[in-house]
Amino acid sequence: MCGIVGLFLKNDEMRPKLGDMLTDMLITMTDRGPDSAGIAIYGDEDDGRVKITIQSDTPDEAFAGLEAEVAQAAGAPVEVKVLDTHAVLTLPGEAETAVIDALIDKGLRIMGVGASMEIFKEVGLPQDVAARFDLRNMGGSHGIGHTRMATESAVTTMGAHPFSTAPDQCLVHNGSLSNHNQMRRKLARKGVMTQSENDTEVGAAYISSRIAEGATLGEALEGTIKDLDGFFTFVTGTKNGFGVVRDPIACKPAVMAETDDYVAFASEYRALVDLPNIEAAKVWEPEPATVYFWER
Amino acid sequence: MTTTLDMTTTELREVNTTLQAAAKSQANEAYVITNPRGSHAMACGLDGPLTVTIKGSTGYYCAGMNKKAAITVEGSAGPGVAENMMSGIVTIEGDASQYAGATGHGGLLNIKGNASSRCGISMKGIDIVVHGSIGHMSAFMAQKGNLVVLGDAGDALGDSLYEARLFVRGNVKSLGADCVEKEMRPEHFELLKDLLEKAGADARPDEFKRYGSARQLYHFNIDNADAY
Structure with missing residues (x-):
């Protein structure tokens, strides 16, 4: 399974509340991933x-x-x-x-x-992980979080999401990649090294290497549809924004909400219900094989 | 008499137990559920006449296995809404996520917004009316029943279809294996008119095209042996 949450603030006045909102979203996704939890937060x-x-x-x-x-x-x-x-x-x-x-x-x-990016991730229940890092009191412009139910590699700190493979870039993933070993070798031949046996880290490294070669975030995410095999709902963070892409089969859930104040992503609507003014938000399911991203 | 259950103070399990007992009593009561907060498996397994109105959006598997009850979600529904429904009516005022109405045997699933991928997968007699559009792989291996779509259909509509009837007013991105367009005969106009009326849909039967099985995948064909 795994749970993903993401929040991108359009209204700067909400920045001090970012950690608080993301923490609630993350804890709600505990059922989807009780093994480990992590968050990448983009602060000042x-x-x-x-x-x-x-x-x-x-x-x-x-x-x-x-x-x-x-x-x-x-x-x-x-x-x-x-x-x-x-x-x-x-x-x-x-x-x-x-x-x-x-x-x-x-x-x-x-x-x-x-x-601007800081990453905190550990083994344990999301509420315990959040408390250990005092995530609730962190501010910032945007952040993404993940609750993991491990499939492709061990339950360790280094196997927890988000994965960062380039400055200010990170990735969280719900699903499993089937060609990650092949892609890891391809990337290694280009000098792009990964630290773990984890499939998601390869996805992150793929996106980072594409961006390093000159692709935009949107182009790099488009590339995942062609070059990565398996199931994925990806949410990626960069210094200026965040992006979402789902594989063409799209069996891993995703729901998004947008208001004048924020864009939010979650694996389930449950994680969005406490966001301010959610009743008036535009709520939709991102289309398969379609790249969405927001940048400031 | 209408009973209101507020999910900020009533646990999901208590809500479902209450609804299931009320359905079984055959008293045809009305219940309103407030603050569903995207909960999973709401109003599942109701086996009897009952009116349930859910004031907000629901999570996975709302109204699963429904028999006779009329359930309305005044919001959007998560994956697997009205899965394996037997009879009754389930109405979604907003959108429905993937595999809405999967394996349904009977009753009407009325989705006022869009439905995403795999709508009506393996349907076995249910009627599904979607006022918006549906996603890819809808009606995959659908066996019986009717899927009516006022908007567009995504890729691979009706792949490996058996005897379900598919009616689409808008564009079909692509048809799945063994799914073909078929003529609208008088009985189909009648059927569609009735379904559109039941669903309160603002559309005319003559605006729709019908799709069904070419019946080429029913049996093993020796000419295809090379493909295996």
Whole structure:
């Protein structure tokens, strides 16, 4: 199964409430995915600075003294915000590569990198995962979340969604891809590496590699219909927006709602019922093999 | 007498138990369900005359296995609405998600909006009227009954169809294997007129085309052996 939620705000006044709304949506989708949960949230950008979200299974040890170590690698002060097993480092953009190398040397997992994106995901029930990261109090312009019922790879932190395979890009998926091993090899030949055995990560890497080759988000999503085999409802996030695409068979559910204030996506309508003014929203089921995206 | 059940204070299981008992009592009562909040499996398995009005949208499998009850959803319905319906009337004021009316044996499923993919899949005698359009693979392996669509039909309409009749007013994107257009004979005009009236649909029978089975897939054909 798996549950997906997404929220893209058109009304900036609602930004402080983004985490609160997404958390409720995510918890409602617990029945569809009780194994693990995750969220990618696009918050404020700080000019020229980049955010790196990292994870450790032993955060007390791993994050102790981290600020000084990464500052040394960066050659500049680095802000470290620890949230349970994750930490978000904010640093000057030019120090990104040096800091990532230092983090990998320390055995830390890189969950995502971007000007505005932060990613939090863990094994456990969505409400517990949300509480551990205090998702409810996060603000931002848009975010996507996922509750996982695992099929294609193990129930681990690294197997949880969202998957990020390029700066500020992430993907969540309901379904299963059948040609992911073949596609993983194809991407590897082009130098695009994945970190896990998971099928969705390959989908994310495919989209990122298409965008890196010059495709627009819309073109990259179109490409998934042709190049990826299997069942999928994808929701993808970028710095400026989010997109939705379903495979041509479209057996994985999807419902969308749009008002003047927001565009929302969910696997089921249940996850949308508490959104403001939902009664007046335009609610529809996205068509199969059709790309939808919203950008600011 | 109308009884109102508010789902902000009444659990789904209690709502269904209450409705099922009321249907069984044969008292032909009326129930209104408020705040359904997209719940799954609402008003399922009703076995007797009962009027149920759901004030809002529902989740998966609303009105499944319905017998004799008249159920109206004043909103949209999630996947599998009126699945395996036996008799009665189910009305959806909004849209219906995939496989609406699947495997239905009888009764009328009246969808005022659009229905998505696989509408009427494996239908076995149900009548389905969709005032809007339907998605791909609708009436797949449909065996009996009537599917009436005032709008358009998606890809592969009536694939591997048996004896169900399909009436479409708008465009059909493509016909599935063994589904062909057929002539409208007087009995079809009569049938369609009756169904459109029952569904309160604003359309004339002469605006529709009929599609049905070419009956070429019923039996194994030795000439097709190479295809296997």
